[in-house]
Amino acid sequence: xxxxxxxxxxxxxxxxxxxxxxxxxxxxxxxxxxxxxxxxxxxxxxxxxxxxxxxxxxxxxxxxxxxxxxxxxxxxxxxxxxxxxxxxxxxxxxxxxxxxxxxxxxxxxxxxxxxxxxxxxxxxxxxxxxxxxxxxxxxxxxxxxxxxxxxxxxxxxxxxxxxxxxxxxxxxxxxxxxxxxxxxxxxxxxxxxxxxxxxxxxxxxxxxxxxxxxxxxxxxxxxxxxxxxxxxxxxxxxxxxxxxxxxxxxxxxxxxxxxxxxxxxxxxxxxxxxxxxxxxxxxxxxxxxxxxxxxxx
Amino acid sequence: xxxxxxxxxxxxxxxxxxxxxxxxxxxxxxxxxxxxxxxxxxxxxxxxxxxxxxxxxxxxxxxxxxxxxxxxxxxxxxxxxxxxxxxxxxxxxxxxxxxxxxxxxxxxxxxxxxxxxxxxxxxxxxxxxxxxxxxxxxxxxxxxxxxxxxxxxxxxxxxxxxxxxxxxxxxxxxxxxxxxx
Numbered sequence: 011x012x013x014x015x016x017x018x019x020x021x022x023x024x025x026x027x028x029x030x031x032x033x034x035x036x037x038x039x040x041x042x043x044x045x046x047x048x049x050x051x052x053x054x055x056x057x058x059x060x061x062x063x064x065x066x067x068x069x070x071x072x073x074x075x076x077x078x079x080x081x082x083x084x085x086x087x088x089x090x091x092x093x094x095x096x097x098x099x100x101x102x103x104x105x106x107x108x109x110x111x112x113x114x115x116x117x118x119x120x121x122x123x124x125x126x127x128x129x130x131x132x133x134x135x136x137x138x139x140x141x142x143x144x145x146x147x148x149x150x151x152x153x154x155x156x157x158x159x160x161x162x163x164x165x166x167x168x169x170x171x172x173x174x175x176x177x178x179x180x181x182x183x184x185x186x187x188x189x190x191x192x193x194x195x196x197x198x199x200x201x202x203x204x205x206x207x208x209x210x211x212x213x214x215x216x217x218x219x220x221x222x223x224x225x226x227x228x229x230x231x232x233x234x235x236x237x238x239x240x241x242x243x244x245x246x247x248x249x250x251x252x253x254x255x256x257x258x259x260x261x262x263x264x265x266x267x268x269x270x271x272x273x274x275x276x277x278x279x280x281x282x283x284x285x286x287x288x289x290x291x292x293x294x295x296x297x298x299x300x301x302x303x304x305x306x307x
Numbered sequence: 308x309x310x311x312x313x314x315x316x317x318x319x320x321x322x323x324x325x326x327x328x329x330x331x332x333x334x335x336x337x338x339x340x341x342x343x344x345x346x347x348x349x350x351x352x353x354x355x356x357x358x359x360x361x362x363x364x365x366x367x368x369x370x371x372x373x374x375x376x377x378x379x380x381x382x383x384x385x386x387x388x389x390x391x392x393x394x395x396x397x398x399x400x401x402x403x404x405x406x407x408x409x410x411x412x413x414x415x416x417x418x419x420x421x422x423x424x425x426x427x428x429x430x431x432x433x434x435x436x437x438x439x440x441x442x443x444x445x446x447x448x449x450x451x452x453x454x455x456x457x458x459x460x461x462x463x464x465x466x467x468x469x470x471x472x473x474x475x476x477x478x479x480x481x482x483x484x485x486x487x488x
Contacts, residue, residue, distance in 0.1 A: 031364040032401045035357040038488075039332055042353065042370045043396070051387055068379045184393075222388050223466065254468040256380060302379040305372060 044305070049134040052144070052181035052189075055258045055294045056103060056111065056128075058215035059229035059247040060266055060274045064144045064179030064189050066111055066130050070300020073103040075115070077269045079290040082280075092288045099269035104299070109133070117269045124270040126150030134181060146177040152272045168199040171272035175213070187217040193231065195276050202238075209236030211275050223253040227260070231275045245278040247290075260292040326361030327412065327487065329448050334483025336369055345472040347381065349374040356450060356483045363407035365422055365450075367400040367481070389463055390429055398428045405436075415443050422452070428461040439481075449484045 053063035056073060067073050077099040081092030089095070101115025101124075109130040116123050132145040152171040158164040173196070179189030191213030200207055211231045219225040230246040249262025265287045268274035280286035334354040340347040354369040371392035376382040386392040402424015404410065410418045423436040439452035455476045458465065465473045 031357060031359060031362070032366050032399070035330075035355055035366040035368050038330055038357065039355040039368055042373070044372070050383065071379060254466070255384075255472060296380050298378040298380070301377040302382060303375060305375055305382075 044137070046135050046137040046139065049136070049144070049181050052134070052179060052187040053215075053217050053227070054225060054251045054253050055260070055292075057292065057294075058189070058213075058217070058227055059249050059260065059262050059264065059292065060245070060269065061191060061193075061213045061215060061229055061231060061271065062126075062128060062146070062148055062175065062177060063215060064130075064134075064146055064177050064187075066108060066128070066146075067103055067105040067296070068302075069105050069108045070298065070302065071105045072297040072299050073105075073113075074295045074297065075099075075101045075103065076293045077101075077290065078292075079264070079267055079269065080288045082286055082288050083263070084285045097267065097269075115270065117273065119268060119273060120154045121156040122152050122154045122270065122273065124150060124152040124272075134179075143178050143180045146179070148175040148177070149173075150175075150271060152270050163199060170198050171276075172196045173271040173275075175271065177213070179215070185219045187215075189213075189215045191215065191231075193271065193275060195236075195272050197272060197276055205238050205241075206236040209242075209276050210234045217251075225251045227251055227262075229264075233275065236276075241279065242276065243278050243281050245274050246282055249290075249292075256296050258292075258294045260294075262290050262292070263287050264290055326359055329356075329358040329360065329485035330488045331356050331483045331485045334367075334450070334481065336367075337480045338374075339478045339480075340474045341478075342474040343471045347376075347473065349376045349382070349385070351375070354481070354483065356485060357488075358448065358450065358485055360410075360412045360448075363404040365400070365402050365404055365424065367398075369398050370396060371398060372396065395428075395430045398426075400424055400426045402435075404441075410441055410443075412443060412448060413446065415445065417442050426456070428456070429463055431461040433460050447484065447486065450481065451483075452479075452481045454479055 053065045056065050056067050057063055079097050081089055081095035083091045085092050097118045099115050099117040101113055103111055103113035105111050111128040114125045126148055128146060128148045130144060130146045132141055134144045135141050150173050154169040173193060175191050175193040177189055177191040181187045193211045193213055195209045197207055211233045213231045216228045217225050227249050232244055233242060243265065245266035247262050247264035247266060249260050252259045265280040265282045266274040266278045268277050332355045333352060334356045335350060335352050336354045337348060337350045351369050351374045353373045354367060357366045371390050372386060402422050405421045405423050410420060418441045420439050420441055422439050425432050426435050437452060437454040439450060442449045455478050457476050
């Protein structure tokens, strides 16, 4: 006689096979995760506040940027805390590839044009290769188009400035990002013989995400070499990023009036210590020029 | 008597071991959101479907990051803010064809089926029951289905700032041609 227990176990055998359908599907699918996971969204936009961030804007994407810097907050209520005065920069950035961006802009201060090329050599990633940081190189130049008060200086080369920057940045986790950006700024024309044409600064940028769509950002560029003491001041900005749909709004307080690298690094004369800071906002609106067809960027 | 019991056991095991299964890992899932200010759509072409013709088990699996949007920023927001795909990388369906007896996998034709099972998205699971279609052509089955899901059922939150850009319910369309496993 065949034992009842064995019959029972044998009859249950087919049921065991059916219950594993879901696991079987996963086994058949294999490891679907892409072999390389690129780290994105270290910052919500391609700038920290003034300086470039380690984020690129993506292939075929046009980023329209409007920056406003108001008057000093300490001007008080009669000036609506500085809101009555505004200088601005309007610019366009375009992503040629996911690692290459070009941009142009014009600031009302000195009616200065600026243009740059930004190239990401390495992107922070994990998977096949674990790369802990992103490395980006930027080269830009500025052209002042406003009239010189002293016509003796009015020569084209005196209008130009240049900057070169390397950004090393890491998205530490979902909430925190930190980047360092050694920068060299060269101005063909400086204020006095005592000023140096070239300055070396170390940009420091950080982000702390406080909710899914908002973050606090810090942007500063201490000058390591080339500053005239008691004249050039440390540019420091602190702000809040708010992201909605295709826009990123950023409200900040800063002592840096300039909106391109040469202006905010080499020409910040306002002193936080003396309460010489102002409100500003950055508005970034992204347009899709080339339709995306890829799952990774 | 012994012999009949033995024969019965052998037959039941052998039938289940040779259960006809159909599989693909390139099925397509698209979803559509239609709202006053914006239409959103995306497609995933790397969807896995497993169909057991014997038991009626029907399973789907897909990677959220494989959805492609025309606008890269939308794709980023979808993954980072809405579906949180780093936390919940996959969406799955585990269910059964409830009217399996009405489908003849050996006869070409179009069969309307009822599918019932658990749909898991964004870490939330809900039981759903929807009609679908199996098309048998040259002995090979294709599966197609179209149904809506409520985003709130899967705890996918729409912030009030973009309320008019994303609809509360999203239409999902699935299609795939399966091969014998």
